[in-house]
Amino acid sequence: MGKINYLLVDMSILPDVYTRVIKAKGYLQSGEASNASQAAKMAGISRSAYYKYKDKIFEYSEQGDDARTINAKLRDNAGVLSSVMNELYMAGANILAMNQSIPVNDIADVSITVSFSDKEVINDGLEEKIKNISGVISAEMV
Numbered sequence: 001m002g003k004i005n006y007l008l009v010d011m012s013i014l015p016d017v018y019t020r021v022i023k024a025k026g027y028l029q030s031g032e033a034s035n036a037s038q039a040a041k042m043a044g045i046s047r048s049a050y051y052k053y054k055d056k057i058f059e060y061s062e063q064g065d066d067a068r069t070i071n072a073k074l075r076d077n078a079g080v081l082s083s084v085m086n087e088l089y090m091a092g093a094n095i096l097a098m099n100q101s102i103p104v105n106d107i108a109d110v111s112i113t114v115s116f117s118d119k120e121v122i123n124d125g126l127e128e129k130i131k132n133i134s135g136v137i138s139a140e141m142v
Helices: 016-030 036-043 047-053 080-090 119-123 126-131
Strands: 068-075 093-100 107-116 136-141
Touching (some): 016 036, 016 047, 080 107, 080 126, 080 136, 126 136
Antiparallel strands (some): 068 107
């Protein structure tokens, strides 16, 4: 199989069927449609059109472009991770992913990937606020 090539194209120049496939996929993902037939019908396309394009058409999201990851070492005490998450909530962060290791010697490594609607929050001392939480041994935003 050859190299896969992608194009970033303004949707306004594409045939309507492509945008309708994206809508159908959204109906399935959100649970508004319980199966592909229902999703295709809701989007106004045939089931065969949906199946023809579903694995080839994806909606571009800029959300990942501005994602930041916070790598932290936390004490294995009740409420420490919850306090970190609360600080992120107060900063308006959208949690994209979170991974925590099993604590070793009462210290857990935590990686939290977030995006912000307000980019200024990143420069607003968020990293320092997280470092100042009781139980946070270290934190770095990358």
